[in-house]
Amino acid sequence: MPCQELQHAEAIRRSVYTLDKKLPVDQEKITAMIGHTVLHAPSVFNCQSTRVIVLFGEEHEKLWELAKEALTSIVACDQFGQKRQQVDKFKKAAATVLFFEDKSAIRGLQTNFPAYADLFPTWSAQTNAMVQYAIWVKLASAGIGANLQHYNPMIDEYVAAEWSIPDSWQLYAQMVFGGIAGPADDKELDPLEHRFKVFGSNLKVSETV
Numbered sequence: 001m002p003c004q005e006l007q008h009a010e011a012i013r014r015s016v017y018t019l020d021k022k023l024p025v026d027q028e029k030i031t032a033m034i035g036h037t038v039l040h041a042p043s044v045f046n047c048q049s050t051r052v053i054v055l056f057g058e059e060h061e062k063l064w065e066l067a068k069e070a071l072t073s074i075v076a077c078d079q080f081g082q083k084r085q086q087v088d089k090f091k092k093a094a095a096t097v098l099f100f101e102d103k104s105a106i107r108g109l110q111t112n113f114p115a116y117a118d119l120f121p122t123w124s125a126q127t128n129a130m131v132q133y134a135i136w137v138k139l140a141s142a143g144i145g146a147n148l149q150h151y152n153p154m155i156d157e158y159v160a161a162e163w164s165i166p167d168s169w170q171l172y173a174q175m176v177f178g179g180i181a182g183p184a185d186d187k188e189l190d191p192l193e194h195r196f197k198v199f200g201s202n203l204k205v206s207e208t209v
């Protein structure tokens with residue numbers, strides 16, 4: 001893919017919350033796109049610790065019904081209506097990607113490289129985030145809208161029971177996706193000047209993008 005196409009995909013990737021079930025790409029292609037990222041993404045010490053599950057259709061709706069159930073046990077009554085509306089919005093989308101880290105892979109690294117033991121949980125989260133981001137950009141490039149949610153750990157037990165998740169898999173994030181039925185919110189971009197520096201070149205930062 002030429003760099004400009006990749007940059008375009010990065011720029012159109014947004015948090016899209018108004019989603020529907022009309023996917024512009026068939027499920028087989030989406031599954032292949034996601035699997036490709038899981039296969040090729042970088043990981044700390046090449047431990048390949050990220051695990052991914054895609055829930056389409058009724059399975060996706062089941063997830064958000066379970067989230068609603070989990071919410072009732074922890075959210076105060078006055079906030080429940082608002083939270084339920086949010087979850088109902090997710091249900092209107094086509095699918096959800098669940099992102100996990102396999103803690104057994106991370107524990108193995110901690111045993112084999114004790115000098116870094118404290119750092120592996122952070123690197124594991126970063127490994128997972130790389131997969132999340134690559135999938136988000138790829139979905140955007142295919143005209144699919146998505147948003148990223150963190151209903152874990154509230155839904156962990158429900159998810160583990162429903163989809164027979166191994167004990168060592170820890171849920172990190174949920175990416176809801178579907179057809180784009182409404183635009184993303186406006187977003188102001190903080191200028192690059194104070195968040196990006198280049199040394200050893202005469203270029204101004206604005207000339208590098």
Ligand SMILES: Cc1cc2nc3c(=O)[nH]c(=O)nc-3n(C[C@H](O)[C@H](O)[C@H](O)COP(=O)(O)O)c2cc1C
Nearest residue numbers: 013014015016129147148149150151173184185187
């Ligand atoms: C680590 C991380 C956690 C996030 N968690 C949530 C979340 O729980 N719920 C949500 O709606 N958006 C979440 N987001 C999305 C951000 O709010 C969003 O990316 C940011 O506001 C910029 O908007 P954009 O995605 O449209 O560029 C998260 C993003 C990141 C990088």
